[in-house]
Amino acid sequence: MPLVSARNMRLVTIKDMSVKLGAHQALSHVDLTIDKGEIVTIVGPNGSGKSTLLRSVIGAIRPDSGTVLKAADMKIGYVPQSLSIDPTLPLTAGRFLSLPNRRTKIAALAALTQAGVEDIADRPMSGLSGGQFQRVLLARALMDEPDLLILDEPTTGLDQPGSADFYTQIERVRRDTGAAILMVSHELHVVMSASDRVVCLNGHVCCHGAPEVVASAPEYRALFGTGTHGALALYRHEHDHHHHDGDACDHDHQHHESH
Numbered sequence: 663m664p665l666v667s668a669r670n671m672r673l674v675t676i677k678d679m680s681v682k683l684g685a686h687q688a689l690s691h692v693d694l695t696i697d698k699g700e701i702v703t704i705v706g707p708n709g710s711g712k713s714t715l716l717r718s719v720i721g722a723i724r725p726d727s728g729t730v731l732k733a734a735d736m737k738i739g740y741v742p743q744s745l746s747i748d749p750t751l752p753l754t755a756g757r758f759l760s761l762p763n764r765r766t767k768i769a770a771l772a773a774l775t776q777a778g779v780e781d782i783a784d785r786p787m788s789g790l791s792g793g794q795f796q797r798v799l800l801a802r803a804l805m806d807e808p809d810l811l812i813l814d815e816p817t818t819g820l821d822q823p824g825s826a827d828f829y830t831q832i833e834r835v836r837r838d839t840g841a842a843i844l845m846v847s848h849e850l851h852v853v854m855s856a857s858d859r860v861v862c863l864n865g866h867v868c869c870h871g872a873p874e875v876v877a878s879a880p881e882y883r884a885l886f887g888t889g890t891h892g893a894l895a896l897y898r899h900e901h902d903h904h905h906h907d908g909d910a911c912d913h914d915h916q917h918h919e920s921h
């Protein structure tokens with residue numbers, strides 16, 4: 663296999679990005695990189711700028727300062743939180759994947775297979791379970807063979823086993839397609855285990871690094887308080903306060919312990 667330089671591995675480089683929405687400073691001085699094949703998860707309280715960050719990567723929002731650099735010809739697939747479809751519309755999952763651009767049945771089936779729901783191509787969208795519906799949205803995002811898959815709270819409305827299954831599928835997609843994944847999630851303990859890196863956001867990057875590093879960071883604990891038993895329990899045995907290379911937690915700003 664040819665050697666790939668670190669530079670060729672990089673899909674997205676965000677440098678010192680600040681975004682204002684109206685009078686609201688949604689993001690301040692955000693730095694973030696995403697490499698090929700990485701799973702990066704953004705966590706943070708409501709209103710902390712998570713969707714704004716995703717939208718900046720997609721290109722739907724222009725930063726007021728700083729830069730968002732993307733690899734040339736990079737393709738992005740986007741999985742929304744949900745989508746409402748008229749239940750009276752006689753639309754099968756397979757046909758849904760052909761909207762708005764006509765696709766072959768084979769391509770639709772391949773995408774459904776990657777999303778783990780190859781058996782529902784002929785089922786009406788209105789009859790799908792929440793988990794199946796989200797996988798069809800995932801399949802749609804995979805149709806163009808994206809280099810980066812962006813998911814904004816993709817398991818909203820699914821129960822705990824349903825979301826655990828969904829995130830397992832995401833790991834499979836990464837393994838099978840090599841796509842990098844950038845996602846926002848509130849299900850900290852599930853997502854922590856499925857992520858290579860976690861970015862904890864609160865208008866700025868409070869803390870980032872490997873899941874176990876973020877889970878034990880005081881900034882993270884201050885934000886999520888006692889609501890993180892799952893994540894903390896998962897990583898407590900590894901909690902050694904050593905921050906690895908490339909991991910960083912910003913201890914300079916004020917925070918309030920909320921235990």
Ligand SMILES: Nc1ncnc2c1ncn2[C@@H]1O[C@H](COP(=O)(O)OP(=O)(O)OP(=O)(O)O)[C@@H](O)[C@H]1O
Pocket residue numbers: 683684685686688706707708709710711712713714715
């Ligand atoms: N046009 C606007 N003018 C002023 N404030 C705005 C505007 N649009 C969004 N905001 C605010 O910007 C903040 C960041 O929003 P964003 O949707 O990125 O947060 P989030 O972390 O994704 O939140 P959630 O977890 O609730 O989805 C929110 O507090 C929101 O109210």
